[in-house]
Amino acid sequence: MWPFGKPSPAKFARLVARTMKQRGIASSIEYDEEDFALKSEAHVFYLANMYAEYCATPLLRRRKALHMFVESFLETRDDQPQTLDDVRPKLLPKLRERFFHDVLQLRNRLKAPQFPAVEHRVLAQHLAVDVVVDMPKSVKTVSSEDLDRWGLGFDEALDIARDNLWKISNEPFGELMPGTYVSTWGDTHDASRMFLHDLVWQLDVKGKHVAMVPDRNVLLVTGSEDAEGLGRLAQETKHILEHSPRPMTGLAFVLEGTAWQPFLPPVDSPAYDELRLLTVQSMGSMYDEQKAILDKIQEQDGTDIFVATFAAVGREADGHVYSWCTWAQDVDSLLPGTHLVALSNPESPAEKMLGFAEWEQLASVAGDLMEPCDGLYPARYRVRGFPSTEWLDRLELIEI
Numbered sequence: 001m002w003p004f005g006k007p008s009p010a011k012f013a014r015l016v017a018r019t020m021k022q023r024g025i026a027s028s029i030e031y032d033e034e035d036f037a038l039k040s041e042a043h044v045f046y047l048a049n050m051y052a053e054y055c056a057t058p059l060l061r062r063r064k065a066l067h068m069f070v071e072s073f074l075e076t077r078d079d080q081p082q083t084l085d086d087v088r089p090k091l092l093p094k095l096r097e098r099f100f101h102d103v104l105q106l107r108n109r110l111k112a113p114q115f116p117a118v119e120h121r122v123l124a125q126h127l128a129v130d131v132v133v134d135m136p137k138s139v140k141t142v143s144s145e146d147l148d149r150w151g152l153g154f155d156e157a158l159d160i161a162r163d164n165l166w167k168i169s170n171e172p173f174g175e176l177m178p179g180t181y182v183s184t185w186g187d188t189h190d191a192s193r194m195f196l197h198d199l200v201w202q203l204d205v206k207g208k209h210v211a212m213v214p215d216r217n218v219l220l221v222t223g224s225e226d227a228e229g230l231g232r233l234a235q236e237t238k239h240i241l242e243h244s245p246r247p248m249t250g251l252a253f254v255l256e257g258t259a260w261q262p263f264l265p266p267v268d269s270p271a272y273d274e275l276r277l278l279t280v281q282s283m284g285s286m287y288d289e290q291k292a293i294l295d296k297i298q299e300q301d302g303t304d305i306f307v308a309t310f311a312a313v314g315r316e317a318d319g320h321v322y323s324w325c326t327w328a329q330d331v332d333s334l335l336p337g338t339h340l341v342a343l344s345n346p347e348s349p350a351e352k353m354l355g356f357a358e359w360e361q362l363a364s365v366a367g368d369l370m371e372p373c374d375g376l377y378p379a380r381y382r383v384r385g386f387p388s389t390e391w392l393d394r395l396e397l398i399e400i
Contacts, residue, residue, distance in 0.1 A: 006055050009036055013047060019070045020045075044114065052245035071137050082133070084150040090134045091142070091161040095192040095213065096120075097249055098128040099286045102377040106293050110300060119144055119154040124253045124260035127213075129195050131157045139188070162195065169193055173221070176236070179205050180229035183219035190219045191248060197258055205229070209255040210263055213248050214240040224254055224263070230271035237278060250278030273320060280323050284310050286378050287336045294334065305382075310336040315400055322400075324356065329386040335370070337379050343387070343397070355397030365391050 007015065013031045017038055020029060030039050038045040050069045057065045104115035118141055120130040131154070132139040147157060168189075173181040181203050183190035191213035193199060200209050200221055207225030214220070214237040222229030233252065241247045252275055254263035264279065265272050287310035294307045308325040315322055324340040327333060331346065341362050343354040363370060366387040373380045387395070 009033075009047070009051060012051050012054065013038060015066065016045070016047065016050070016070065019066055023067075023070055049246055056243075056245045068137065084152065087133050087150070088160060089164060091157060092132055092134045092139070092165050092189060093129045093158060093161040093192050093195050094132045094139065094141070094189075095123070095127060095129050095195055095216075097286075098122055098126055098377055099289075101128055101130075103286075103289060103293065105375075106290065106297075109297050110293065116143060118142075119147070121154075121158065123195065125262055126249065126251050127194075127253070127260070129158070129192070131161045134189075165189065165192065165196060166199070169196060169199055173203060176220075176232055177229065179226050180222040180232050181220070182236070183217075186217055188216050191216045193219055194253075194260070197255055197260065200255060210252055211255070211260070212237050212250070212252050214250060215244045215248055216246060224265065227265070227270050230265055230269065231274065234271055234274035234278060238274070241278075241281075250282040252279070267320075277321050280312050280321050283323065283378060284312060290376070290378065290380075291336075304332070306331050306333040307380075308333050308335045310338060313400055324400075327383055327386070333383050334373065334380040335383055337381070340398075340400075343392070354392065355395075356400060357395045357397055361395060362387075365394050 010031070010033065013036075017029045017031065020038070028040065031037075032039055035044075036047050036051070038047065054062060054065060054069070101118060101120055105117060108115055118130050120128040122128050131142040133142060142157060147154060150157075152160075168187070169185070171184050174184045176182050183193060185193070194211050194213055200211060200219075203209065203221055205221065205223030205226060206229070207223040210222055210224050210230065210233070212220045212233050218236075218240055220233045220236055222233050224230075230252075237250050241250055252263045253260040262279075264275055291307045291309060297303075298305060298307070306328070308327070310323060310325060312321055312323050314320070322340050323336075323338040324342055325335050325338045326342045326344055327335060329343075329345045335341065338359060340356045341359060342356050345352045345354065369383055369385045369387065370381040371383070373382055
C-alpha cells in the first residue's frame, strides 16, 4: 500500500537514511530495529516521534515534512560550540513528562550508557523542566558540559530561560468557553508556559487554576470549582491524546500558591470520573513502558524478580476506575503504585485470590514489607515477603 498509506517502520527508516545521505551525511548509517533508530559514527537518530508525525501528515506534505525532520536533526547535531553570548537570548525552559528523563537513564542499563543525564527540575511530581537552546528548526537540550563551558549553574540558566519565555508570551490565551482557556502560540513552547505560573495566574477562573498539557503545543486552563470547565478540559485532552503524534500527559495539575500539584476534583464532581480515567491511563502507559525495560534488564542480567503489571478495572459498587496490581505470596516482586492490590497465593490449586486491599490500608498494615525502589519513576516497591495471617485479618479486603 505504501507510499499511498502508512509505510512500515523499516521502509520509513530507509527513506530517512536516503534523505540524510542527500543532505550530506557522509558517514555510514545503520538501522537498529530494536531501538527504531538510525545510527552513524557519532550520533543516534531516534525515529519513533518522527514516524508518528510523518504518518499523521497528509500525503502531499510528507516529502516536505521529511526534509524538515532531517534538517532539524542536523541542526541539533551541529558540533560547533557556542558562546554564552550566542545562546543567552535563545535559552528557553522545556516542560516534559518527568518519565522522559527517567526512562532514558533506565535504558542506559540495557546497553553501554548512551543517554547523558540532563539536569532538570521536577515540577508537580509528574513533570520536569530542563533548558534548551531554541533554534530556527528545532531545540537543542542543554547538557551539563554546555553549562560548564558557559560558566552557568542550572538554576541560573533556568532563570535566564524563564525570562526569555516571558518575552515571547505576549499573545493572549484563547477562550474555549467562559473561564476555560487554551494557549494560542503554537510555537512548540505552549506547554512550557505552564512553568510561568504568574502568567497562568492572571487568567480569570472559578477557584484555583487547573492546567493540563496533553501536547507540547497545548496548554489548557480552567478553574478548580468550574465543573463544566473541568469537563471541557477532560474532553479536549482525551481527543488530543488520541490524535497527537507526540502526546504528553492526561494528568491535571492545580496551582497552589506558586507551585503546581497533581489534581483531581471532589468525587461528586461531574468531571471526576473523566479526569480519574485520564490519570489512570497516563500512569498505566508509563508503567507499561517501564515494565518492558525492567523485564529486558533482568533478562540481560540473569535476575528473576517479578515486575507486576499496572492494570485497571471498573468497580460496579461505585462506577469508578481503579488501578491495581498483584502481590503474590512467596514471589519476589516489584509492585507499581496503584489504588488496589490483589493478594493471592499462587501455590494453591486455583491460585486462590484472597481479595483486594486498598493501597493506603495495606501500607499502614504491611508497609515494612514494601521497600521503595530508589531511582525509579513512576515508583515501584520491592516485596519479598507476604502479609501474615494476623495482618491479613486486619485488612478490609474487598471484591471487584
